[in-house]
Amino acid sequence: MIELPDDELDKLFRKSSEELDPQFDPEDWNSLKKRLDETDGKTPAAWFRKWWPLGLLLLMIPGGIASYYLFGNEEKNQVNEQIQLVPGSKVTENKSAAQEQTNAKIIEKIDKEALTNAAQEKENTEPSISPRSEKDTRTPESSLKSDLKAVSSKSSKTLPRSLSKAGGVYLEPNRSKREGGDGALSLNADEKVHKNDPNGTSASELGARQAIGSNGVTPNRTEMGGNADATNMSPVNVQQNEVISADDQLDRMQITVSNLGNKQINWANRIDYPVIAVTEAEPDANQEKSKESIEISNAKWAVRFGYSPDLSTVGMKDFTKPGTAVSLLVEYSIVPRLFVQTGAVWSSKGYYGDGKSYKLPLMQDPHYYGPDVKSVDGFCKVLEIPLNLRYDVLQIARSSIFAGGGFSSYHMNKEKYKYSFENEMDPKIKMRSWNGKTGWYWFSHLNVSAGYEYKISQKLSLLAEPYLRVPLKRVGYGKVNLFTTGMWLSLRYTPAFR
Amino acid sequence: MPEYNSAVLHELLDGCLRKNRRSQELLYKQFYGYAMSICLRYTRSREEAKEILNDGFLKVFTKLDSFDSDRSFKTWLSRIMINTALDHYRQEVRRDVFDDVEMAEQVSVDETVISKIAHEELVGLIQKLTPSYRIVFSLSVIDGYTHEEIADQLNISVGASKSNLSRAREKLREMLSKISIDNYDRVTR
Known part of the structure; x- marks a missing residue:
């Protein structure tokens, strides 16, 4: 054994x-670099881990807005439909063909509902009154027959007028004493059932609707043999209210409002009311909106503001930390679906490449005897003027998919180049960095992009557009082939010009 | 290793602060040997040393903003490497990883033979010590920690620290003798 003190x-060790x-x-170093990339969020997995909450938020915002507009519009449409049911309202005066058809459909629908409601009325006359919300499982035909039987039966129990409709009790005020009613003014069967119309349509309103007719156009008042209002509000002919068979009553009840609209009625004691002139309806908010939407759909101009991470590289490798880019672009539709696009893009670009990727003036100097530059870290701020064409490949309701291409001119500002050498301590190294700007490089890059646009309102839409800038010429002090990629997240505004 | 030019070092550290990968790579390369030599004497293999080295450099790059540029970077770096190695050791102790070294034959050898043993071999001998001996020996003999500091760092008594150091020396002497005999045989053959 060694005897070392x-x-x-x-000291030895x-x-x-x-x-x-x-x-x-x-x-x-490679294994550490991978870990650093993960820490800095440069790998796809790390990038996803770092940015997924923001991504989720970006998806939720248009999703929320879309659902708001989608369901919000449905409710609005329902309200509009109800408004259209009210006769005499300005909406029903709209004489557009589409709306006339819609009106006719609505009136026929109401007729059918009326038949069903007539059946429900029978239940109201029963001693045990079921709540109105209870679901009626009977067919319209069977329920109608049973209703008619109840109507013709003298033993049917009619509740007094004074009772409220609340609680599912419905009055029968429009039946003569012979029918078992209380002798009040009577409308025809259709009108009667419309008293129970959940839309709250009143008898007088219904009369006006009948005057409009099945096609939604107000019939000639002279053809009607008198005033339409008088028609609806006149007393019922007692002779017509004789007790009749259930089948006959069924036939009568199946006369729809639309059919009545085409019938001429002769009244014995006609009262001539002055003819009411129907004036042109004033333009309402909906019409204004539809006009505006037409204007927007035909709009030729749009403005968009965008943000994108800027991934610049020399030769599509060795990506460094992403820079940022913001854009303000104007679009003009030259033909439908095709837009010409220009504006300004401001970006900060960081890039890295080996010494051979650059054509540094330092290395081009024949009197340079220093060591070769091993690699260069570049950084610059660029003002870019793009001139692109955008074509909407697919347009679906609120969405569209588009592709674009064009050219960009770069104005190189605030360029910084930092050189690395094999031996940083080499005394022959004369220059380690360069700062400055080299100005314009016209049509230096080819632009290619494709994207998705989602309309969040008539005027606003969100866009996601991955893009690539391919160098057509070398730019900057380092004369470098600078590739850039990224994804525009833009807000597009379509002004409506009048 | 030559002392790194302070201006260049400052520039590299600036780049590292901006998370510039190229600057990080250059700094790593520049201090690789120094940091690795620390890691090697606290571990039993190069693989383990590499793990600690990269853990340590990751701390350097992520905590660089806490570095006081008026102080020596090398001292700060060595401190980080040693602390990372101690963290690693504590984890090993928890896992109860120990292995013993064979006793060397008791042979007296000429010191000139010892001087011919390469640095790698000598550091390799430290690596062959059990973790508790290795850590105490490295902290005390090479990095100059007192027994109180070692006891505090490793959560052991001062007596245990002294005892471990004494046994570490004994083990190294045994191993050194064995190597010397082998080398002597090689030379005389």
């Missing part, structure tokens, strides 16, 4: 430890 032993200089292993 402690201090000698310590201390010296060895201090003088040991392990050789650099590139594999060690």
Whole structure:
């Protein structure tokens, strides 16, 4: 065994430890680089981990807005339909063909509902009154027959007028005493059932609707043999209210409002009311809106503001930390679906490449005897003027998919180049960096992009547009082929010009 | 290793602060040997040393803003590497990983033979010590920690620290003798 004193032993090992200089292993750096990329969020997985909450938020915002407009519009449409049911309202005066058809459909629908409601009325006359909300499982035909039987039956129990409709009790005020009613003014069967119309349509309103007719156009008042209002509000002919068979009553009840609209009625004691002139309805908010939407759909101009991460590289490799880019662009539709686009893009670009990727003036100098530049870290701020064409490949309701292409001119500002050498301590190194600007490079890049647009309202839409800038010429002090990629997240505004 | 030019070092550190990968790579390369030599004497293999080295550099790059530029970067770096190695050791202790070294034959050898042993071999001998001996020996003999500091760092008594150091020396002497005999045989053959 070696008889070394402690201090000698310590000195031996201390010296060895201090003088040991392990050789650099590139594999060690590569494994650390991967970990750094993950920490900085440069790998796809790390990028996703870092940005997924923001991505989710970006998806939720248009989703929420879309659902608001979708369901909000449905409710609005329902309200509009109800408004259209009210006769005499300005909406029903709209004489557009489409709306006339809609009116006719609505009236026929109401007729059918009326038949069903007539059946429900029978239930109201029963001693045990079921709540109105209870679902009626009977067919319209069977329920109608049973209703008619109830009507013709003398034993049917009619509730007094004074009772409220609340609680599912419905009055029968429009039946003569012979029918078992209370002798009040009577409308025809259709009108009667419309008293129970959940839309709250009144008898007088219904009369006016009948005057409009099945096609929604007000019939000639002279053809009607008198005033339409008089028609509806006149007393019922007692002879017509004789007790008749259930089948006959069924036939009568199946006369729809639309059919009545085409019938001429002769009244014995006609009262001539002055003819009311129907004036042109004033333009309402809906019409204004539809006009505006037509204007927007035909709009030729649009403005968009965008943001994108800027991934610039020399030769599509060695991506560094992403820069940022913002854009303000104007679009003009030259033909439907095709837009010409220009504006300004401001971006900060960081890029890295080996020395051979650059044509540095330093290296081009024949009197340069220094070491070769091993690699260059570049950074610059660029003002870019794009001139692009955009074509909407697919347009679906609120969405569209588009592709674009064109050229960009770069104005290179605030360029910074930092050189790295094999031996940083080499005394022959004359220049380690360069700062400055080299100005315009016209049509230096080819632009290619494709994207998705989602309309959040008539005037506003959101766009996601991945893009690529391919160099057509070398730019900057380092004369570098600068590729750039990224994804525009833009807000597009379509003004409506009048 | 030559002392790194302070201006260049400052520029590299600036780049590292901006998370510039190229600057990070250059700094890593520049201090690789120094940091690795620290890691090697606290671990049993190069693989383990590499793990600690990269853990340590990751701390350097992520905590660089806490570095006081008026102080020595090398001292700060060595401190980070040692602390990372100690963290690693604590994890090993928890996992109860120990292995013993064979006793070397008791042979007396000429010191000139010892001087011919390469640095790598000597550091390799430290690596062959059990973790508790290795850590105490490295902290005390090479990095100059006192027994109180070691006891505090490793959560052991001062007596245990002294005892471990004494046994570490004994083990190293045994191993050194064995190597010396082998080398002597090689030379005389």
